[in-house]
Amino acid sequence: MTKTMKIGIAGLGNVGTGLVSRLQEQEKLRFNGRIEITGISARNRSRARPVEIDQYEWFDDPVALAKSEETEVFVELIGGSDGPAKLAVEAALKLGKPVVTANKALIAEYGESLAALAEETQTPLLFEAAVAGGIPVVRAVRESFSGTEIKSIRGILNGTCNFLLTEMATTGRDYGDVLSDAQRLGYAEADPFLDVSGTDAAHKIAILSSLGFGVPMDFSKVAIDGVDTISLRDLQLAGKFEHKIKLIAEAVMTDHGVICRVEPVLLPKTSPLAQIDGPLNAVMIESVHAGNYTLTGPGAGSGPTASAVLGDLSALLSDQVKPVFGVGVEKLDQPFCATDKISAAESKYLIRVELQDKAGALASLTEKLAGSDVSVEALLQDSAGDSEYAPIAIMTHECSYAAAEEAIRRINSLEAVVDSARLIRIESS
Ligand code: HSE
Numbered sequence: 554m555t556k557t558m559k560i561g562i563a564g565l566g567n568v569g570t571g572l573v574s575r576l577q578e579q580e581k582l583r584f585n586g587r588i589e590i591t592g593i594s595a596r597n598r599s600r601a602r603p604v605e606i607d608q609y610e611w612f613d614d615p616v617a618l619a620k621s622e623e624t625e626v627f628v629e630l631i632g633g634s635d636g637p638a639k640l641a642v643e644a645a646l647k648l649g650k651p652v653v654t655a656n657k658a659l660i661a662e663y664g665e666s667l668a669a670l671a672e673e674t675q676t677p678l679l680f681e682a683a684v685a686g687g688i689p690v691v692r693a694v695r696e697s698f699s700g701t702e703i704k705s706i707r708g709i710l711n712g713t714c715n716f717l718l719t720e721m722a723t724t725g726r727d728y729g730d731v732l733s734d735a736q737r738l739g740y741a742e743a744d745p746f747l748d749v750s751g752t753d754a755a756h757k758i759a760i761l762s763s764l765g766f767g768v769p770m771d772f773s774k775v776a777i778d779g780v781d782t783i784s785l786r787d788l789q790l791a792g793k794f795e796h797k798i799k800l801i802a803e804a805v806m807t808d809h810g811v812i813c814r815v816e817p818v819l820l821p822k823t824s825p826l827a828q829i830d831g832p833l834n835a836v837m838i839e840s841v842h843a844g845n846y847t848l849t850g851p852g853a854g855s856g857p858t859a860s861a862v863l864g865d866l867s868a869l870l871s872d873q874v875k876p877v878f879g880v881g882v883e884k885l886d887q888p889f890c891a892t893d894k895i896s897a898a899e900s901k902y903l904i905r906v907e908l909q910d911k912a913g914a915l916a917s918l919t920e921k922l923a924g925s926d927v928s929v930e931a932l933l934q935d936s937a938g939d940s941e942y943a944p945i946a947i948m949t950h951e952c953s954y955a956a957a958e959e960a961i962r963r964i965n966s967l968e969a970v971v972d973s974a975r976l977i978r979i980e981s982s
Pocket residue numbers: 683685686710711712713714740741742748753852853854
């Protein structure tokens with residue numbers, strides 16, 4: 554007999570309406586059963602939507618939808634880490650109703666307590682759509698790679714930022730202009746600050762860290778720097794050194810624990826992640842026994858994200874469900890790397906600064922670098938044009954983050970500095 558699973562969907566934005574529309578023609582999908590939408594909920598009932606929803610029972614309150622007797626599985630597409638999304642997911646899990654969510658903020662900030670609740674009531678909690686849209690990386694890390702130790706997970710996990718950096722670098726358009734396009738095209742979060750500040754990518758890498766390394770689901774351990782401080786000038790200077798700037802999210806196993814961070818990084822133009830342009834996402838998984846893998850594809854938007862939700866629903870139809878983070882929450886006990894060990898790690902850096910175009914300015918800058926024990930590999934002074942200010946870019950040899958930061962502090966104390974120096978890490982691949 555064909556199994557029928559009744560679902561309630563809360564949240565009818567881009568992804569929610571995409572999901573409803575795909576379910577309305579689910580005979581095209583490869584499901585081991587049927588899914589029936591019994592109830593829906595959103596903030597505004599009368600808003601114009603691209604799908605017909607009158608045939609479903611309407612709930613003003615998503616918690617009531619989660620608790621409704623008709624709802625067997627609760628799909629949460631509201632977003633936001635607190636408020637109605639959390640309350641409704643908790644209500645469903647308490648009643649032993651499986652939950653499928655696309656909410657990375659909720660999982661990154663409350664994943665551990667929600668997983669504990671799910672374990673207590675032995676209820677599935679699935680969130681493939683929370684990380685990298687249509688790329689099946691949650692399932693890959695949680696299940697397919699559970700047979701090998703993972704060394705690192707690195708990638709481009711925010712389509713909006715990648716679109717911004719690509720468009721700015723290739724067209725010379727300014728930040729605000731390109732961000733409006735990302736919003737119009739549906740890549741950006743409702744509050745795009747979550748994208749450009751690096752928070753969205755940080756939510757995603759925090760989730761992958763717990764899945765891949767068994768560290769606690771602790772969002773506060775992710776060091777975050779966004780693209781909101783990257784200027785067109787930075788992108789142009791990176792280009793002159795044959796590099797691109799990308800917002801890289803990474804979780805890396807070290808002898809001192811797991812480093813988890815999101816920051817703009819310079820990559821050689823020929824490196825694999827530098828080839829990922831526009832709104833695309835990519836995740837590279839480096840393993841101990843199974844080699845290295847790169848998964849690439851659309852990481853945002855209605856189609857890819859709704860597909861990931863449908864994949865989770867399909868898994869529920871087939872009863873293929875694992876513990877929330879692959880292992881029980883009591884096993885999420887691996888250490889994070891302490892901040893002082895991260896500061897001591899060596900890397901190359903790009904230092905960008907704008908100086909007054911006058912005799913001795915450059916000499917005073919190199920003196921500060923030498924005083925901080927930072928050695929220069931390459932230096933480029935762009936033309937000051939008609940202005941009296943000269944943009945300078947310095948590529949350092951390997952040095953500790955602590956030394957590079959000290960150099961920045963000293964440089965910024967110089968009288969000749971017109972626009973503060975900033976530091977961008979350089980990676981070799
Ligand atoms: N705002 C996100 C992005 C959407 O730009 O990647 C998917 O989380």
